[in-house]
Amino acid sequence: MAKKILWGFLFWFLSYIGIGVILTLIGVKGDTAIYISMILAIPATFFLTKRKLQKNAEKEERLNESKKKLSEIISMDVSNIDFKNMFKNVQEKEQIKSAVFSSLYSYALKQDWDKFKELLELSKELGISIDKIDLYKKLIEIFIRDGELSEIEKETLLKVKDILGISDKDAKKLYSMIVTNFISNELRKIFEDNMVTPEEKEYIERLTKGLNIELDEKTQKRIEDLYSVYLMMNQPLNPIPCPINLQKNEECYFEIQKAELQKWKKEKVSYGGIGLSFKVAKGVRFYTGTGRITSSQDVLKTEDIGSIYITNKRFIFVGQKKTTSIKLDKILDFNIYEDEGVIEIKKETGPALIFRPLTDVNFFYLSAVLNRLMRENS
Incomplete structure (x- = not known):
């Protein structure tokens, strides 16, 4: 009621001023102009107030119709929600936005573009802010979960891109970023045990082919290295030729042709890095983590240069100065x-x-x- 009175007074005042200006222009001045302006402003006020209320009613009717449509689409009653003040309630806001997002995904997956556009328009009309980039990103994430992008999914992404008004450059950038993150996460899980099985290797190849992305050389090398670990751990060991004299029933399986034997000398230094740690004591564990070789007083200095041979019995270093041999069952652990x-x-x-x-x-x-x-010697 107070609003109606306020609007009525405002319209009367504006009508009074407007009529007064017109009367002045046609030569009517003084008290006569004032009285006529006051009298004529009354019907003008009724007309303008009625028109304003009518427009408000039409707007309210459209709003209620939009609420009804949205309720049907997202299967959630929003008829009693004040959308002007809705976003003061964070929980309510996120609930409605989530429901709208889900419906948009559903229409995109079904390629029902009329309803997709209708829901976007409804959201805009009701003041529901839809992050178009976020919507496009989530759609990509859904499509790549199975590790490939079908022709229908490609067509769907192109259509959504056009409807949302996302540029080709931004679309390609988003796709590359999301796919790279997805594959990185998959590789991280595969690399956890420091081994790549034949099935995992095949899965990685299917991912890169299905999602049309090429791995960098460093990652490809890591995959091959970890695949060789699997082969080593699961296939018969093949001995290699060895230039040194071995014991009876002793065979060589690994050779490092040139290596330094180093010892700590007095200085302050710290060596560290991401490495592999295998502990042997009442069992063997396979561990990956961050480790450091540290000494508060020493620094590594070269003592000798030679070759390393790993046999089924010993770890052997044949240096220029002397030969060092350690039985495998006497090694506590190595890093x-x-x-x-x-x-x-x-x-x-x-x-x-x-x-x-x-x-x-x-x-x-x-x-x-x-x-x-x-492990075989423990």
Whole structure:
């Protein structure tokens, strides 16, 4: 009621001023102009107020009709929601937006573009903010879950892109980003056990082909390295020729042609990196994590240069100065710091031995060989 009175007074005042100006222009002035303006402003006020109320009623009717349609589409009663103040209630806002998003996904999947557009228009009319980029991203995420993008899904993404007004450049950028994140997460799960099985290797190949993305050389190498670990852990070991004299029934399975034997010297230093750690003591564990070779007083210095041979019985270093041989069942554990290219062997007695290969080495394969041979000797 107060609103009607306020609108009525406003319309009367505006009518009074407007009529007064017209009368002045045609030569009617003074008290006569004032009285005539006051009298004529009354019917003008009724007319303008009625027109305003009529427009408000029509707007309210359209709003109620939109609410009714939205309720039917999202299967949620929104008839009593004040959309002007809806977003003050965060929970209510997210609930409605989530329902709208779900319906948009559903229409896109069914390729029902008329209803898709209708829901977008309804959302706009009711003031429901729809993040078009977020909608497009979520649609991509749904489509790539099975590891491939079908022709129908490609057509759907193109249509949604056009309807939402997303540029080709932005669409390609979004697709590349989402697919890269998806494959990275899948690879992270596969790499957790430091091994790639034939089934996992086939799955990775299917992902890259189905989603039309190429892995970088570093990732491809890691896959091959971890696949070689699987082969080493699950297939018969094949001995390799060895230039040194071995014991009876002893065979060589890994060789590093050139490596340094290093020892700690007095200085402050710290070596670290992401590596592999295999512990042997009442059982064997396969572990990956961040490790560090640290000493508050020492620094690694080269003591000797030679070759490393891993046999089914021993870890052997044949240096220029002397030969060091450690029985596999006397190794407590070993750490490989791939980033620094360092191998640390911990024995039952004496300080740990540290070796730095001077030739290219597949550290994953080395770890698998040594781990398997130690396990068979434990």
